[in-house]
Amino acid sequence: MPRPIFALVDCNNFYASCEKLFRPDLKDRPLIVLSNNDGCVVARSKEAKALGIKTGVPVFKLRHEIRQHNIALFSSNYALYSDLSSRVMRSLEELAQRVEIYSIDEAFLDLTGNQSLISNTAFGQQVRQVIGDWTGITVCVGIAPTKTLAKLANHAAKQYPATQGVVDLSDPLRQRQLMALLPVDKVWGIGRRLALRLQSMGINSALDLAKANPKNIREQFSVVVERTVRELNGESCISLEEAPPTKKQIVCSRSFGSRVTTVQEMREAICQHSARAAEKLRKEKRYAKRISVFIRTSPFNAHQSQYSNSATGELSVPSDDSRDLINQAMRLLNSLWRDGYQYAKAGVMLSDLYAPGVYQPSLFDQGSQRQPPNQKRQESQKSQALMSTLDKINQGGKSKIFFAGQGVKTGWIMKREYLSPAYTTNWDDILKVK
DNA sequence: TCTGGGGTCCTAGGACCC
DNA sequence: TCTGGGGTCCTAGGACCC
Incomplete structure (x- = not known):
C-alpha cells in the first residue's frame, strides 16, 4: 500500500x-x-x-x-x-x-x-x-x-x-513545527468543550495533543478523540468518502420572521416544513416511517415564559407522500400546542428512512389487510404520479403549487432584506453588459 | 425589535428478554 | 418473594462539523 x-x-x-x-x-x-x-x-x-x-x-x-x-x-x-x-x-x-x-x-x-x-x-x-x-x-x-x-x-x-x-x-518535521504554533482548538474534531477539558489537563497546542497517549485519551474522552491523536501523528484513520452517504434523517426548521402566537399560523408553518421535508425525501429516493415536530419560544428572551416541546409519531407504513406526512405532522402539532406563548421557531424531522421496496410490513400493521392488494397498488401509483408532478412544477425552489394548509398571507415568513439576485440560476437575474 | 440551519457520531442508561 | 448476569435494542443527550 x-x-x-x-x-x-x-x-x-x-x-x-x-x-x-x-x-x-x-x-x-x-x-x-x-x-x-x-x-x-x-x-x-x-x-x-x-x-x-x-x-x-x-x-x-x-x-x-x-x-x-x-x-x-x-x-x-x-x-x-x-x-x-x-x-x-x-x-x-x-x-x-x-x-x-x-x-x-x-x-x-x-x-x-x-x-x-x-x-x-x-x-x-x-x-x-x-x-x-x-x-x-x-x-x-x-x-x-x-x-x-x-x-x-x-x-x-x-x-x-x-x-x-x-x-x-x-514532512513530519514540518508537521511538528506547525502543530507547536497552533492552539488545540484549531484541530479538526476538537470543539470548545473538548478544548476546555484538554487545556485543564495541560494540553494547549496541537502538538501537546499529538504527544498524548492514545490509550489514555480514549479512556478519558472517546474513540473519536483517540482517532484524532493518531491522525495528528500521521496514521491515517479517516478515509476518503467519494459517494455521499445516504441520509439518516431530514430536518426542515426555521426561526420565524416575527413571533407566532396563533395555532393557525403555526399550522401553516408546520405544513410548509412538512411539505419541504417531503420534497427532500423524494429527492433522496427514500420513504420515512417516523416524523417528529418541535416548537419553541426564544431562549434569548428571559422575560417571557418559555415553552419547548417535541412529539414523534409513526406512519403505519413508510411514505414519501406529502399528504401523509402533513396529516401526521398536524396531529402531532395538536398534541404539542399550548396557547399563550410567543413562538420563535418550529420544525419537522423525518427519520427511520427506507429505500424503495426494503420495508417489510409486519402482519399486524394497520391497513395491511383492509384493502385488497390491487387497490393498494393503484393508490400507490396515483400517489407517485401526483408527487412527481408536484415536484416537477415546483422545480427550482419556487413553490408555484402548494398545499392549502401552507397559507398565503404568512406574517411569519423569513426575512431577507438584503438578498442579491440569482445571477446564475434565473434568466431574469442574469447580468447584462451594457 | 433584532441571536441560523442541517447534519453526523458516540455514549450512557433504560427496557426487555433469557 | 427474591435474586444475578448477560445480551440486545432503542432513545436522549452531548459533542462535533460546516
Missing part, C-alpha cells in the same frame, strides 16, 4: 466571495453575509475580518460598525452559493481522480500514488490557478498524509500569506 496523501481544498470566505463575484464595485469594501432571517453574521470578506467582526454575532449589535465602515450587507442566497459550489467541485473533479465533497466550500482530494511529475506544492498552485480561472473563486490547499493534518495545513495556508495559499505537510 502506498502511503496516503490527502489535499484539502477550501474556498476563501466563500459566501462573501460569491457575492463579490457579481459586484466588482464592492471589491475592496468590507462585506458580511447574514443568516436566515438576517439574524447574525455567517460569513465575512477579508476586509470585514480585518475589522474584527466575528461570525455568529447578531447583526443588531453591529449597527455602529456597519455605518462607520460602510459595510455591505447581504442576506444568505443559497441558490447562488450552491451553484458556484458545484462549479468549483466539477472543476476539482477534472484535476483529481478521487474527490470527496466535504461541504459547500471544501473538498478532499486523494493524491495517493499520484504519478505526476510535479511536486505537491506545485500541484496545489495549479489547483489554485485553475479554480481561480474557471470560477473566479480563490481557494487554499493543504496537503498531508491524513485528513486531520491536511485540515491543519489548509489552516496554515490561509493564515500565512507567505505560503501563497498552499502548504505541504508531508
Whole structure:
C-alpha cells in the first residue's frame, strides 16, 4: 500500500466571495453575509475580518460598525452559493481522480500514488490557478498524509500569506513545527468543550495533543478523540468518502420572521416544513416511517415564559407522500400546542428512512389487510404520479403549487432584506453588459 | 425589535428478554 | 418473594462539523 496523501481544498470566505463575484464595485469594501432571517453574521470578506467582526454575532449589535465602515450587507442566497459550489467541485473533479465533497466550500482530494511529475506544492498552485480561472473563486490547499493534518495545513495556508495559499505537510518535521504554533482548538474534531477539558489537563497546542497517549485519551474522552491523536501523528484513520452517504434523517426548521402566537399560523408553518421535508425525501429516493415536530419560544428572551416541546409519531407504513406526512405532522402539532406563548421557531424531522421496496410490513400493521392488494397498488401509483408532478412544477425552489394548509398571507415568513439576485440560476437575474 | 440551519457520531442508561 | 448476569435494542443527550 502506498502511503496516503490527502489535499484539502477550501474556498476563501466563500459566501462573501460569491457575492463579490457579481459586484466588482464592492471589491475592496468590507462585506458580511447574514443568516436566515438576517439574524447574525455567517460569513465575512477579508476586509470585514480585518475589522474584527466575528461570525455568529447578531447583526443588531453591529449597527455602529456597519455605518462607520460602510459595510455591505447581504442576506444568505443559497441558490447562488450552491451553484458556484458545484462549479468549483466539477472543476476539482477534472484535476483529481478521487474527490470527496466535504461541504459547500471544501473538498478532499486523494493524491495517493499520484504519478505526476510535479511536486505537491506545485500541484496545489495549479489547483489554485485553475479554480481561480474557471470560477473566479480563490481557494487554499493543504496537503498531508491524513485528513486531520491536511485540515491543519489548509489552516496554515490561509493564515500565512507567505505560503501563497498552499502548504505541504508531508514532512513530519514540518508537521511538528506547525502543530507547536497552533492552539488545540484549531484541530479538526476538537470543539470548545473538548478544548476546555484538554487545556485543564495541560494540553494547549496541537502538538501537546499529538504527544498524548492514545490509550489514555480514549479512556478519558472517546474513540473519536483517540482517532484524532493518531491522525495528528500521521496514521491515517479517516478515509476518503467519494459517494455521499445516504441520509439518516431530514430536518426542515426555521426561526420565524416575527413571533407566532396563533395555532393557525403555526399550522401553516408546520405544513410548509412538512411539505419541504417531503420534497427532500423524494429527492433522496427514500420513504420515512417516523416524523417528529418541535416548537419553541426564544431562549434569548428571559422575560417571557418559555415553552419547548417535541412529539414523534409513526406512519403505519413508510411514505414519501406529502399528504401523509402533513396529516401526521398536524396531529402531532395538536398534541404539542399550548396557547399563550410567543413562538420563535418550529420544525419537522423525518427519520427511520427506507429505500424503495426494503420495508417489510409486519402482519399486524394497520391497513395491511383492509384493502385488497390491487387497490393498494393503484393508490400507490396515483400517489407517485401526483408527487412527481408536484415536484416537477415546483422545480427550482419556487413553490408555484402548494398545499392549502401552507397559507398565503404568512406574517411569519423569513426575512431577507438584503438578498442579491440569482445571477446564475434565473434568466431574469442574469447580468447584462451594457 | 433584532441571536441560523442541517447534519453526523458516540455514549450512557433504560427496557426487555433469557 | 427474591435474586444475578448477560445480551440486545432503542432513545436522549452531548459533542462535533460546516
